[in-house]
Amino acid sequence: MNIELTWEERIQNYVEKTGFPDNIFIGGDNRVVGTWIMGNDYRVKSSYYGGYPPTYLRRIKALFPDKKNVLHIFSGKVDLETFPGGTVDIKAELNPTYIDDAQNLAKVPLGNYDLVLADPPYSVEDCEHYGTTMVKRNKVMRALQRLKAGSHIVWLDQVLPMYRKDEFSVEATIGMWKSTNHRFRGITIFRKK
Numbered sequence: 001m002n003i004e005l006t007w008e009e010r011i012q013n014y015v016e017k018t019g020f021p022d023n024i025f026i027g028g029d030n031r032v033v034g035t036w037i038m039g040n041d042y043r044v045k046s047s048y049y050g051g052y053p054p055t056y057l058r059r060i061k062a063l064f065p066d067k068k069n070v071l072h073i074f075s076g077k078v079d080l081e082t083f084p085g086g087t088v089d090i091k092a093e094l095n096p097t098y099i100d101d102a103q104n105l106a107k108v109p110l111g112n113y114d115l116v117l118a119d120p121p122y123s124v125e126d127c128e129h130y131g132t133t134m135v136k137r138n139k140v141m142r143a144l145q146r147l148k149a150g151s152h153i154v155w156l157d158q159v160l161p162m163y164r165k166d167e168f169s170v171e172a173t174i175g176m177w178k179s180t181n182h183r184f185r186g187i188t189i190f191r192k193k
């Protein structure tokens with residue numbers, strides 16, 4: 001059986017593996033909070049519009065060393081060398097594992113995955129870059145209710161998606177700054193109940 005790590009252990013592993021300063025903390029209310037300043041290296045390795053900033057995947061991976069099967073939804077050109085896993089995108093030309101709409105994830109065996117990374121387009125303007133329509137975040141969260149208990153979702157966005165409190169708990173929120181003239185984003189980490 002897989003023993004789930006505590007947040008103390010996750011944070012300790014993050015500091016050890018990334019070498020970044022201790023910038024995630026367990027608050028008095030037992031919520032995990034943090035701020036990541038990603039620095040001014042804003043080149044996305046793949047040069048894909050909206051791609052994860054350098055070090056993002058390394059940081060998330062270090063927080064979840066206990067996870068066995070990772071699924072990237074809204075996967076774009078995610079760097080699978082850094083964080084291998086299954087991928088879901090609506091655009092066939094990106095060759096994802098599953099060409100599917102994240103709003104229902106009908107083709108995805110969600111029970112096989114214990115960690116989901118989600119990076120949706122944030123606005124209609126962003127969607128224009130991908131040729132897609134705006135996503136209803138609550139529908140994505142509803143589809144993710146099919147995950148097994150104990151699975152985590154790492155959701156990067158400018159909005160906290162609507163979710164059912166009887167299905168998920170929010171375990172952590174991390175603010176993410178890139179550099180001047182870039183939008184401020186937040187990472188919300190949900191745990192499936």
Ligand SMILES: C[S@@+](CC[C@H](N)C(=O)[O-])C[C@H]1O[C@@H](n2cnc3c(N)ncnc32)[C@H](O)[C@@H]1O
Nearest residue numbers: 050051052074076077078089090101102119132
């Ligand atoms: C912000 S980008 C993700 C970039 C990715 N994190 C990376 O590092 O390359 C958002 C992606 O969501 C995809 N997308 C948009 N609407 C979608 C939907 N309804 N279902 C699945 N994917 C969708 C777009 O095609 C785009 O590749």
